[in-house]
Amino acid sequence: MKKLIIAAIMFVASAVSSFATTYNFSGIDNGGLGSATMDISISGNTLTMILKNTSPTTLVDGSGINAPGITGFGFNLDSNNSVTNWLLTAYASQSATTPITIGSSINTSSYKWKLGTTQAGVTMDYLNYLKDIKGALYNPAATQGLSAKPNYFTDAILTMTFASTPVLDPTPDAIGSGLTGSEYVRMQSVGNGGSLKLTPEPTSTPVPEPSTILLLCAGLGGLAFWRRKRA
Numbered sequence: 001m002k003k004l005i006i007a008a009i010m011f012v013a014s015a016v017s018s019f020a021t022t023y024n025f026s027g028i029d030n031g032g033l034g035s036a037t038m039d040i041s042i043s044g045n046t047l048t049m050i051l052k053n054t055s056p057t058t059l060v061d062g063s064g065i066n067a068p069g070i071t072g073f074g075f076n077l078d079s080n081n082s083v084t085n086w087l088l089t090a091y092a093s094q095s096a097t098t099p100i101t102i103g104s105s106i107n108t109s110s111y112k113w114k115l116g117t118t119q120a121g122v123t124m125d126y127l128n129y130l131k132d133i134k135g136a137l138y139n140p141a142a143t144q145g146l147s148a149k150p151n152y153f154t155d156a157i158l159t160m161t162f163a164s165t166p167v168l169d170p171t172p173d174a175i176g177s178g179l180t181g182s183e184y185v186r187m188q189s190v191g192n193g194g195s196l197k198l199t200p201e202p203t204s205t206p207v208p209e210p211s212t213i214l215l216l217c218a219g220l221g222g223l224a225f226w227r228r229k230r231a
Contacts, residue, residue, distance in 0.1 A: 018043045021168075023200040025185045031059045032066040032191020034198065036154075038183060040075065040168065047166045049075070049158040051185070053139040059191055067145035068196070069136025070154070072116075072186035076169035086160040088113050090152040094140045102135070102152055136188065146189050175199070 020041035027034055032055075039050040055068045088103035088111075103113030112135040137154050138147040147153075160166070172180040181199035188195050 023183050025198040025200055027196045027198045028060060028191075029196050030191035030194030031061065031064070032068060032194060033060055034068040034187040034190045034196045036070060036185045036187075036198070038073065038075070038185065038200075042166055042168075045162050045165055047077075047158075047160045047162070049160075051137065051154055051156040051158070053137050053154045055139050055142075055187070055190075057139065057142045057144070064192070065145040066191055067138060067142045067147040068187040068190040069138050069146060069151065070156075070185055071136045071188050073184065074116075074175070075183040076171060076173065078167040078169050081166055082163045083115075084161045084163060086115065086158065088156065088158045090137055090154060090156040091140065092150075092152065094143065094153055096153070099155075099157060102156075 018041075020039065023038040023040070025034075025036045025038070035054045035056075037052045037054060041048050051070065051073060053068070053070050056066055058064065059066050083105070085105045086103075087101060087105070089099035090102050091098075092100050101111065103111045103115070105115070108114060134149065135151060137152050137156050140153040142148075168182070170182050172182055174180055175184045175197060177197045179197055179199055184197060184199050186195075186197045190196050
């Protein structure tokens with residue numbers, strides 16, 4: 001019985017490592033506001049990230065068009081792990097309902113978004129390899145300006161599978177523009193031609209996903225029942 005209880009405790013403890021958290025980004029340049037959210041969840045060996053460009057479509061003073069495009073993003077992971085495959089999808093138009101692949105570990109030359117390795121200290125960075133804003137990630141509500149050209153629209157969904165359970169690394173690194181952080185979003189064409197590299201606003205500690213909470217409660221309940229029977 002003792003071995004069974006120890007095994008149950010280890011199983012519950014490993015399940016608690018699954019979590020989900022949200023990062024919020026916001027900044028102003030050249031009269032325009034750039035904002036985004038990044039949701040990261042980990043379950044087993046799989047990490048899923050959903051990136052949303054939430055930038056308003058008009059300038060701060062309402063006098064013109066604001067259409068920032070996300071041209072890069074990144075987050076830190078424990079470096080003692082290896083990626084087995086990854087997939088980045090987004091939407092081809094404001095009205096599209098089915099996402100398309102814009103980056104992948106398979107046939108990487110076919111896509112505009114790449115897995116970057118040159119960004120100082122940032123393990124995961126997807127860069128538009130054409131070095132321009134065609135193919136950037138725009139707010140689906142944007143219908144004018146650069147976002148009206150053929151581009152991609154959020155929600156962008158990144159799925160990564162690792163050799164073992166990935167762990168977010170909170171250690172800040174240099175990410176350029178005099179900034180340091182563990183997560184960031186880069187935007188171009190903010191307001192009247194500005195650019196932003198944003199680190200997260202203060203966020204809460206990652207929380208267990210609902211399924212993990214239920215599993216933890218079930219495990220603790222079982223332990224309590226076993227202790228009552230032994231009393």
